[in-house]
Amino acid sequence: LAVHLAGTCVDHGGTVLNYMQVTGLVKSRIGSVCGVMAEDGETGDSYTLHARCVVNATGVFVDEIIRMDEANSRRLVRPSQGVHIVLDRKYLQSESALLIPKTTDKRVLFAIPWHGRVLVGTTDTQMDTCSLEPRALAEEIDFILFALKNYMVRPPGRADILSVFAGLRPLAAPDNDDHTGTKDISRKHYLQVSSSGLVTITGGKWTTYRKMAEDTVDRAAMVAGLERKNCRTEDLPIHGSVADVDDHDSLRYYGSDADDMRALVSRHPEMGKRLHKRLPFSRVEVLWSARHEMARTVEDILARRQRALFLDAKAALEMAPEVARIMAAELGRDQDWQRDQIARFTELARGYFPAN
Template identity: 55%
Template sequence: MHSKAVEAGGGIFDRDLFVARLKEQTTTTWDVIVVGGGATGLGVAVDAASRGYKTLLLEQSDFAKGTSSRSTKLVHGGVRYLAQGDVSLVYEALHERGLLLQNAPHLVHVQPFVIPSYSLFNQGFYGIGLKVYDWMAGKYRFKKTELLGKKTVEKLLPNVAQHGLKGGIIYYDGQFDDARLAINLAQTAAEQGGVLLNYFKVTGLLKNETDKVAGVKARDLETGEEYNLNAKVVINATGVFVNDVLQMDKPAQDPLVRPSQGVHVVLDKSFLESETALMIPKTPDGRVLFAVPWHNHVLVGTTDTPLNSASLEPTALEDEISFILDTAGQYMTRKPGRKDVLSVFAGLRPLAAPAKGTNSTKEISRSHKLMVAESGLITITGGKWTTYRKMAEDTMAQAIVTGKLQAKPCATAHLKIHGYATPQAMTTYLDVYGSDAAGINALSSQRPELRKQLHPAFPNTQAEVVWAVQHEMARTVEDVLARRIRVLFLDAKAAIDMAPAVATIMASELGLNEAWKQDQVASFTKLANQYLLEAYEPASTVQNKTSQVA
């Protein structure tokens, strides 16, 4: 596979160029090698590169393929953690929430939430708690929490169940596009001088004569080429897969992480009929339920199911889907059913497990955990998207000591993330690209044929596919439809319908053949069907098969 070398926003973000740099530097030593291209790893890469360290990040799949593209899409302090008394985590997350809004306003925005109250006691209880939440945010507070009367709640949430409704509370948190932020963080790290490679799997650790970690063994999954890469410090930031890397260091040690599965279903926007989100802080069985407007759809979740193993492509369990639909139906006048689900996706939270065994996710810490092995391998895990920057700062503070790096201050608290654009300049669906939207528009002007929409139900055009290949290191149809334009997570059937056109454009840009196109469409269709409750094939595919039989 090859790609065209291009310059985006002042920084080169091109896989072939990064591979070439890697080959040029095989005999040199990197300051920092980061294993894992999710939120945590990308945050560490941005921190390390912006301090001036020679930084390499390796991701076995696509950036944010795992947990980091499968979140609830909230940048938040964690109302539920405040209720559990985890004050320090909430305080830290509220501070980081404010910094994220400041540094990536093209992706993070203020989201109003209404908690409907069906008892006056609950309204008072949650009202007091959320006033504390506001106070803890300090200068980074978004807007003031207010108590609402019944009529105001009905106006803000016209589809909320009205029987027994007493009033409600409105409070404000953040919302974002997780996978888009991940891509922008990768681009930011590259602009700071870092080298980042997707589809590059770490297969082992290099050790010196004193049994200290001195680098990694890695394989380019596109070419099969093997590399030995030296480093002063190696950071294991692989989320739910940290145990795999720990086993490379010291086989048979106890797992550091216990994965917990969160499931979300996506519905048509008519189920909420509002730009205000619905939040139920405690369902009858003690869970939290969100219904949040996202990209002109409604995201409903989430579950919290402990699992014993991790997967790159986790699947929702039937009882998780039923729980979300049944519980949402208790709070909505229009009750969603299985036929209404446009997409369902599962993500695994990398929860830092305590030493004692437990099967309750409520007993597992949501705080991040930093560990240094006897070999010098640094592992960072736990935490959440909102606190990715602080996790990276803590990790690099340790890496400076462990790797004996020249001490340099953290520069990320006020570092603008790639694509930075103020809300005043944002007016279309291309706003998630921030300042890069101008480049996509210019591409459409240069090549008018790329203005064609990929699907009548979505505004996305062929130009975005070209942009994803040239500027965002998209290598597969899944990369584009799942993590660059997000359609797989919004409407899996529409994504399947788009796949042939996306494959054709990508093959042209990457110089690939018809066999690659057919394989990509087939594999993506198989994958996308896991996001549906019933298998689906586009009419064109069915007709094509019929003609082949005839």
């Protein structure tokens, strides 16, 4: 969804950049925020980008950007880690999800059929620091496996986990003190404009992204002094949207782009082959994502375009050399690049196997 939202932005005339880290804010003589300084993660080149309004939507990292604006500002976000495990489908042989309404820490736990596997989660662990690559804690995995013991006929053990991954929820807690537990903090979104005009959006949910976007863009337009227009997001189809979806088509997630992908396969039949026997992903998806979806690394493909790493970490590791080969041919990279990419991905994937 995130990739297709970026595609929607481009379809409507926007420009999107990845691997471009904001390192500072640009301010005018009267102290208004009027741009950002950014560093290209691939070349190390620095840029100054001017704008009438800057929106800070950096998830758990919003406070870092806010401090570039006001060095002594109070912490806005409380990071809460959530862990999911992925199991073989045999553990939930149903089209329906299982909801455990009250776990020992008085939360809910879900087991959901997901891409031919079962997704189980989640936890709520308050964190003091934020990492770009958060790791599941051993006790979080134990907690999930323990909760399943009472509900599954054949409860899974650690060795049955196909992948385990962690994420950080950016919980907006402008009024909460540091002692409020993260599970008691509201999941609503929070929008603020600083005295120098930096617009920050945080908190909220994936499911409410359109409402979050509408509130943010309306406020940003006001800050930038743009003409008032009615927001169109509520009914705006996203990139690739199609009326009918064939549930048996492995390229269905690409929507209308799938036609162009099939045309590529008819010109290069080897691109239609699967990358791994346990997963439905084919070679053409690697080519497509490198050519049209700004994928730059093996990790981009296996974690952020095809989600193979989340479905079956071992299979993803086995796919890495072929993915590197296809990307290298498309992006004009050499053997050293392929070796480096495989090594980096192997190191990353280690974190997706539960430690015994």
